[in-house]
Amino acid sequence: MIISVLSGKGGTGKTTVAANLAYSVDGAGYVDCDVEEPNGFLFLKPEITKREKVDALVPSINQTLCEACGKCSSACQFNALAQVREKVLTFSQLCHSCGLCSLLCPVGAIQEVPREIGIIEEGCFDGHQFLQGVLNTGEPMAVPVIKQLKKTIVNNKKDVLVLDCPPGSSCSVIAGIEHSDFCVLVTEPTPFGLHDLAIAMELVNTAAIPCGVVVNKSDSGSNTVKEYCAARKVPVLMEIPFSKKYASMYSAGQLLVDQNPELKERFIALMQEMRRLADEAVSYCKW
Amino acid sequence: MKVVVSCTGNSLEAQVDPRFGRSDRFIIVEADSMDFEVIANPAVTASQGAGIGAAQAALDKKAEVCITGHVGPNAFQVLKAAGVGLFNGSGLTVRQAVELYKQGKLSEILAAGPAKAGMGNLGMRHQHGRK
Numbered sequence: 001m002i003i004s005v006l007s008g009k010g011g012t013g014k015t016t017v018a019a020n021l022a023y024s025v026d027g028a029g030y031v032d033c034d035v036e037e038p039n040g041f042l043f044l045k046p047e048i049t050k051r052e053k054v055d056a057l058v059p060s061i062n063q064t065l066c067e068a069c070g071k072c073s074s075a076c077q078f079n080a081l082a083q084v085r086e087k088v089l090t091f092s093q094l095c096h097s098c099g100l101c102s103l104l105c106p107v108g109a110i111q112e113v114p115r116e117i118g119i120i121e122e123g124c125f126d127g128h129q130f131l132q133g134v135l136n137t138g139e140p141m142a143v144p145v146i147k148q149l150k151k152t153i154v155n156n157k158k159d160v161l162v163l164d165c166p167p168g169s170s171c172s173v174i175a176g177i178e179h180s181d182f183c184v185l186v187t188e189p190t191p192f193g194l195h196d197l198a199i200a201m202e203l204v205n206t207a208a209i210p211c212g213v214v215v216n217k218s219d220s221g222s223n224t225v226k227e228y229c230a231a232r233k234v235p236v237l238m239e240i241p242f243s244k245k246y247a248s249m250y251s252a253g254q255l256l257v258d259q260n261p262e263l264k265e266r267f268i269a270l271m272q273e274m275r276r277l278a279d280e281a282v283s284y285c286k287w
Numbered sequence: 288m289k290v291v292v293s294c295t296g297n298s299l300e301a302q303v304d305p306r307f308g309r310s311d312r313f314i315i316v317e318a319d320s321m322d323f324e325v326i327a328n329p330a331v332t333a334s335q336g337a338g339i340g341a342a343q344a345a346l347d348k349k350a351e352v353c354i355t356g357h358v359g360p361n362a363f364q365v366l367k368a369a370g371v372g373l374f375n376g377s378g379l380t381v382r383q384a385v386e387l388y389k390q391g392k393l394s395e396i397l398a399a400g401p402a403k404a405g406m407g408n409l410g411m412r413h414q415h416g417r418k
Contacts, residue, residue, distance in 0.1 A: 079336025084369040
């Protein structure tokens with residue numbers, strides 16, 4: 001079962017929920033899909049045993065063959081090519097690896113070549129599987145790294161995998177939640193939290209993935225998040241009240257469940273509830 | 288000589304738009320006769336690489352000189368590779384800018400400005416990755 005943890009707004013507690021959940025549930029693996037700034041390793045302290053690089057295919061132009069006809073640069077939807085006088089310039093970082101330029105080139109001057117944009121690291125913590133994608137500094141496109149992470153997961157028949165997704169609701173979040181069995185939306189009871197929760201919720205609904213909400217710092221702010229969830233019949237699965245103790249443990253890179261067995265029980269209960277809701281959604285679809 | 292100016296209106300009295308890639312139109316002025324043509328910037332709404340697309344449009348119009356405000360690193364690279372002269376016309380009308388250019392009184396843009404400057408305070412946050 002694949003569980004994606006997302007939030008809309010950043011800094012609401014995705015990694016706190018994902019890392020503590022994966023640690024609490026027997027045999028659950030953790031996958032950091034927030035490849036721009038992966039930080040789950042700070043809490044789970046995995047031993048990395050395998051590294052694999054992630055390449056993106058980009059055009060390489062043979063300037064002796066190139067006739068500067070401009071077909072490639074005018075067809076590129078991402079402005080990754082520009083035709084300047086008798087030459088074509090490439091902007092590899094903007095390339096989405098669609099390969100159209102090499103298909104169109106009438107003289108075969110364009111070859112697609114791999115360019116390293118990040119790595120995938122694999123290891124384990126406390127007997128649980130750990131995976132993370134790391135996008136190289138300065139690279140603008142996270143999606144290819146997330147997609148390769150997801151490919152690694154497909155070959156992996158773990159019972160439960162918890163995916164820590166990026167914030168926001170753009171392409172990289174879509175790549176993160178794709179093919180998940182359940183989505184957990186972590187939010188905080190503030191106007192920003194609610195605003196971005198609504199956008200992320202729309203995304204999850206469009207992807208038709210069953211979901212539920214975890215409210216972090218639930219005793220602060222206002223009631224609007226809970227009212228929003230009630231109106232849309234989205235279950236609030238867990239509430240984590242603000243606690244100075246949790247905040248200082250987080251700052252020290254500790255897992256909250258480490259010294260709080262009652263919280264660990266709540267994460268295990270959260271897992272059971274998500275499993276039940278996901279099964280329910282599957283049987284509803286079959287019906 | 289063809290001068291391409293990023294601008295905010297359809298006449299020589301329009302203001303120079305200090306943005307290049309995100310300017311919504313360009314005036315192409317024939318410097319000697321002051322005849323001009325206005326073209327829409329095909330890249331203004333591009334999700335990425337607007338400067339490259341805009342520079343390509345300027346080159347397709349055979350621009351030899353470009354007057355604008357800030358030029359990002361990618362557009363700078365494209366325009367420089369084509370040997371296009373870059374000049375700063377911020378705060379001027381198109382006519383004033385072209386006249387000053389002809390008198391050699393416009394300052395040259397010698398280095399690329401920061402990326403995404405033309406996207407206002409949204410900047411990087413509207414990039415492909417994070418929202």
